[in-house]
Structure formats: structure tokens, C-alpha cells
Amino acid sequence: MIVAGSGGTAMGRATSLLDGATAVDAARGLLHGRRIAVITGAGVSTDSGIPDYRGEGSEPRNPMTFQQFMASADARRRYWAGSHQGWRRFRAARPNPTHTLLADWERDGLLSGVVTQNVDGLHAAAGSSRLVELHGTMSQVVCTACGQMFAREDIAGRLLQDNPWLPGGDGELHPDGDAEVGDVSGMVVPSCTVCGGILKPDVVFFGEYVPVDRFALASDIVHAADALLIVGSSLAVNSAVRLLDRARRRRVPVVIVNRGATKGDAKADVRIEGGAAETLAALDPR
Template identity: 60%
Template sequence: MLAQEGPLAVLTGAGVSTDSGIPDYRGEGAPPRAPMTFQQFLASETSRKRYWAGSHRGWGTFMATTPNAGHRALASLEASGRINGVVTQNVDGLHVRAGSTRVIDVHGSMSRVFCLVCGQAFNRDSVEEQLLRENPRLDEPGFVVLAPDGDADVSGIENFVVPTCSVCAGMLKPDVVFFGELVPRKRFAAAQALLTESSGLLVLGSSLAVNTGVRLVEQSRRAAQPVIIVNRGATKGDAKASIRVESGTTEFLLALADRAGVPIL
């Protein structure tokens, strides 16, 4: 599978992070979802309160998790030259923490926040400090009940204070792509360039339910590159796959690294 003319590009989805304890809200058996849209976030102060409360808990979960063996296997395969880089739909930052060096986070990263008014960028930690300073009850048991995709049920929401830009007091937003929002052009162009430089595409743990992944699979198909899809459950790209593997991503990547003689970092 790695005996190509050159290294493969990799596209990862939520299934790569489930072994780190981060839930996959699209996989088989996943609960019904009603993710917050970009339009709701912009239009409703109540929605922003719910989002930031849930996002605070989500950030805490991300910081408490560690890269799993699959993340480390991908970093090792990159270091050995078997893969060219990772395009990820995940916003958890685990690929970078595992040691991958060429990572294109097409849907953004929870570690970055920016102002929608003046464009100032912030490290997430500074925004978390503001959240806790303005909302000392935020970590009390029962104050926030998490729901999928950063949404939340918050008690006493009328008193919740959303974070604001320290430069212009404008509206802050995590640097993640919401439903109803477009992937930044430069970011998607970087993903397309990675595929162009590669000999094929390996899709890991993604149902390809969103357009970003589908477009990348189609780009590889049109370039006559092999497309290998590894996932538990059907994906929207199965009909375009050269090879389709029904498997968990960690076990697949460990077997792949072993077969290629690549030690896990």
C-alpha cells in the first residue's frame, strides 16, 4: 500500500481521535446532533453564551487528552517519508502534539481565537482566563451540561458573560469552521497542494459527510490517484475508493507502520 511512486497524503476525521477519548458524533450509534451554525452564533447572544460555556468544557477535555498510538504512527510514517503530510478535519490539535510536522487543519483549531471586528488573534489560554474571571461558577458541577459539537445547556445563563476582544471589545470566535461557514480559501488551497505533491490519498476515520473531504477525494480521483478509505461504517466516498478497509484507524495504522518497518515514535 505504501509502495507508491511517492508518499501518500492523509485526510483524517473524528475517528482518528476516538481512541484518545474524544467522541465521534457522526459514527455508527452516535446520538442525534443539532450543531450550532455560524448564523446562530452571530445572531444570538444566548447562542454565544451557550457556545462559549460548552466550548470551555470542550477545551478542558482536549487539554486533558493525549495523542493515541494512531496519531503517533502517522507522525512516524511522515518522519520516514511514507506520507507527505496530514489534512485534518479535527480541531483538537492532537496531530501536532503527536509530532506530525505538516498538518493542515482545514476546519481550524480550538487553540486559536480571533476578533470578528478588528481581526486580532489570541491564544486560547488568554481567553480561557477571561472566561473564568468573568464566570467564576463555570466549573461548578451541573452549571454546564455538554451537548455535541460544543453546544451546552447552561444554568443561570442570563448572568453568563461571553469573552470579548481586549483590543476593541468586539465579538470573539474560536478559529474553527462552524456549520454554514466556508473553509478559508488559503487553507483549502494548501490541502489541495498537498494532494498534488502526493501519489495518493489515505482517508482515515472520516465519514466524508462534509464537503471538504468529498472535494479532496474527488480531486485525487480526477488525478487518477489511488484513494484508500479506512473507516468503521459507510462513507460518502466509498464508491470512489480504490481500496476500502472496514477498520478502526489505530489498529490499521499500527499494522501499516509494522508492515513498512517504521518504529513508532
Template identity: 50%
Template sequence: MRMRPTLSWTPTESLSPGTTDLRPVEEALSTGGVLVLSGAGISTESGIPDYRGEGGSLSRHTPMTYQDFTAEAQARRRYWARSHLGWRTFRHARPNDGHRAVAAFEQHGLLSGVITQNVDGLHQAAGAETVVELHGSLDRVVCLSCGDLSPRRELARRLEEANAGFAPVAAAINPDGDADLTDEQVGDFRVVPCMVCGGILKPDVVFFGEAVPPQRVEHCRELVRAASSLLVLGSSLTVMSGLRFVRQAAEGGKPVLIINRDPTRGDRHARTRVALSLGPALLAVADRLGVPATEGAAESA
């Protein structure tokens, strides 16, 4: 069995305990051109757990790696059984105040774009439009042989038909939509192939051990170059896929602001880290700026 991906950073390396002063965030947004980089922490208030915060799923759950998924049929059976069950819960998650505030900032011309490390689609559900899904989306499925893209709901229907009566009780749901199941609960779950070529289907997300597509990374780098500042929301920045944009912004002399309750790997590059819960913090900033960000604001803006 492959080991969990190793991490070279621990929160004790942070140089700052954080603050509760939101004024730097308010000032940055008031001038516009802010690029948002969001992580799992922005979705916890929607009932989706994060990876590394208090009670984060990495303390009890090893995410599927790309290498295991492509090499082992049993690994794919285990993944799709767990993901299929998790999807039933994951797809019903709804945007929270943090997502709605980001969408409202965008609609009022204060943002230059949104890069999200999340695969849940909640920024778009809240009304945000200029969203780059750095790690893909669970809403889509891709064939590893022919590249065909199809909706996740179509695969869910096929898996339901192939596994009638499959309804184990999961111990927990994880940020990647994966449910915690034992091998006994997985049983002889049936995996279905691509309808175009019969190839292996995979969610259109970047697994651990898999690289973000280079063209997507370059697009994000262009967004950083064009932004006036970078606002990080709910990301520990432990992995390089997000940290590289923080480093790029700092090296380019652009202010980096972070809202995250816990220390992050990017704190040393940031002008400030606000140690507050995201939903209330972003609503407070929106209120100060006169930007309506409550339920229904996206539809009425």
C-alpha cells in the same frame, strides 16, 4: 431556531461492505508520497466522540452555526458557556496509536502531508509537522472585528475570572469541544470581548454554515495534485469540505484508500475501504513496514 445542516447522503448508498485487508494501504505507504486526510474517527480512541459514527454526537447535538453565532448575543453566551466547560476536558486529550502512526509515517518519509478535518491538534501533539488544519483549531481565538489571533488558554483564564464558580456537570462532550448543557445550566454566563478592540471573539474554527478559507482549500488541492495517493482516515466524507479532495484524487487517477469502520460517501471513488478500528489497523501497517509507532516513537525518531 435554525435547523441542523441538512445532509444528502446516508450510509445505505455505499456500494461496498468494506474489507479487512490492509495490503493496499501497506503498498501505498511503502512507495511514499501518500497524502493523509483525517476525520473525527481518528480521535475517538483519545476520548473525543465523532459526529456520525455509532453513538455520534449529531444524533443528540446540533452544532452552533456561524449565522446564529454572529447574529445572537444569547447564542454566543450559550456557545461560550458550553465551549468553556468542554475545553477543560478537551485540552487534556492525548494522541492515540492512530495519531502516533501517522506521525511516524511522516517522519520516515512516507507521507507528502496531512490534511485534518479535526480541530483538536492531536496530530501535531503526536509529532506530525506538515499538518493543514482544514477547519482550524480550538487552540486559537480570533476577533471578528479586528482579526486579532490569541491563544485559547488566555481566553480560558479570562472566562474563569469572569465566571467564578461556574462548574455545571455536562451530559457529554462533543467533537467540536462543545459540552451539552441546558439553558438553566448556562444561566447568566458572562462572555468577554476582544482585548484589542472590544469586538466579538470566536474560536478559530470553521463553524457549520461557514466556508473554509479559499486559500486553504487551494493549498489542499495543491497537496492532492502532488500526492501519489490519498489515504482517508476516520472520515465519513459526508460534507463536501473533505469529499472534494477525494473526488479530485479519483478524477486525477490517484488511488484513494479509506480506513473507516462504517461506509463513507467516498467509497465509490476508493480502491478499497478497510473496515477496521484505526489505531490497531495503522499499528499493524507500521509494524509490517518496520516503522516504530508506539508511545514515545515521535520523540526518539
């Protein structure tokens, strides 16, 4: 059952409550004939077996911050051991109907692009090309000192060569590609082969800013659209809220689809409570 709260219309948001079918009809009316920018969060990847930080049943946790990672060799050992397990499972994940449908919409000329908060690479794997991975990607590793990029496959090979005892990815998986690990005191962490600097996956850690040029590309996608569709995100991260606010300033319609409340609910024209795949299928504007 899809239920929805609505924030009114783009011309004047008065709070009201819509039932599921009415909300979907209202959202389709707002999206039809418009070029759509899409922002996605972890809720679009749950059907691919990747958990959601904030969805129903998710346990509270405190991910490692960028400051902790940089300050402590022990923290880096723990992070890399867990991240290696998580990456192996991310790599095995496959796009689900939500990723595929959004790629189809793009090919049909309906989208200005997709901005994703996810680091799993599934939008790209599904064929989305006008894509900004706002928080980076687990498929690359960057040197924090010189900026040299490395393929994650190559770093994984070095990790296994130096740490053949690493488990095969059975720990509890988290949405950022990390996983629960045990004793890592003997972990050997790879360093940059160019300058010897500290390596980290090319993802935005908590406490780290989205690169300015990447946010500018995301803003371009939103600016080029006549409507904004936000799917599977609680909008708890400020970068996504800033994009929503840019759309509102342009007075374009905003539709939010999510399981659970979001920080943007009061700013939406239509808010639909529901899963990504079934709701997007119902919203298909073609």
C-alpha cells in the same frame, strides 16, 4: 474483524467485495512505494476519549451554526459556556497510536502531509509538522471583526474571572469541543480587547466556509502525493470530498479506512471497515 468493500482500481473502478485480510493486502500494495497524503476525521481521535459525530452509537445533533452564533447574544453565551468545558477536556486529551504512527510516517518520508478535519490539536501534539487543520483549532480564538488572534488560555482566564461559577467540564462532550450546559443566562462573554468585536474559537462552524488559503494548502498536500489515505472520516463535509475528487482526477490510488459507510466509498480503490489504530498498524508501508 476488518472487512472491506473495494471500488476496483485507479485505472477502472469495478465494484467488488474483499474480505479483511485481502483488503489490507490490496491497500498495502497500493500504498507501498508511494508518497501518501492523509486526510483524517473524528474517528482517529476516539481512542483519545473524544467522541465521533457519526460513528456507531452517536446520537444525532444539530450543532450551532455560524449564523446563529453571530445573530444571538444568548446563543453566544450558551456556546461559550459549553465550549469552555469542552476545551478543558480537549486540552487534557493526549495523542493515541494513530496520531503517533502518522507522525512517524512523516518523519520517515512516507507522507506529503496530513489534512485533518479535527480541531483537537492532537496531530500537532504527536509531532506532525506538514499539517493542515482544515477546520481550525480550539487552541486559538479569533475576533470576527478585526481578525486579531488570541491564545485560548488567555480567553479561558477571562471567562473564569468573569464567570467563576462555570462548571469544571463535566458536561457531555461533543467532537467540535462543545459540551452540554445548563442555565447560562448570567454568562459574561469576552469581547475583543482591540476593537470590541465578537470573539469565537478559531474553528469553522457549520454554515461557514473553510478559508481559501487553508484549503489551498490542503490541496497542495494532496497534489504532492502519489496516493490518498482517508482515515476515520465519513466524508460528510464537502471540503474533504473536494480533496478526494482532486486525487481521483489525478488517478492516484485512494484507500478509505472507517467504521461505517462514507460518502466516498464508491470513489475508493479499497474501502476498509475498521478502527483507525489497528488498521493503520496493519497497513504500515515501511
